[in-house]
Amino acid sequence: xxxxxxxxxxxxxxxxxxxxxxxxxxxxxxxxxxxxxxxxxxxxxxxxxxxxxxxxxxxxxxxxxxxxxxxxxxxxxxxxxxx
Numbered sequence: 001x002x003x004x005x006x007x008x009x010x011x012x013x014x015x016x017x018x019x020x021x022x023x024x025x026x027x028x029x030x031x032x033x034x035x036x037x038x039x040x041x042x043x044x045x046x047x048x049x050x051x052x053x054x055x056x057x058x059x060x061x062x063x064x065x066x067x068x069x070x071x072x073x074x075x076x077x078x079x080x081x082x083x
Contacts, residue, residue, distance in 0.1 A: 015073050035051060038051050
């Protein structure tokens, strides 16, 4: 008989993405994440001016509709929907 827990170990919580309080970020850091989000989701080729959405995206962050996720494995941050 095998131990089921040994076959499926729990993931290390230090490797899981987590939400960062936007109050801990500088305005420049937050704007950089917003600009990256705009160019990633609106594409440089799909939209004439992908940064035209910058104010709407920033407003969504301020309302909490978009949050800042940090991935410790990749050592990267980005905007996304809260879970």
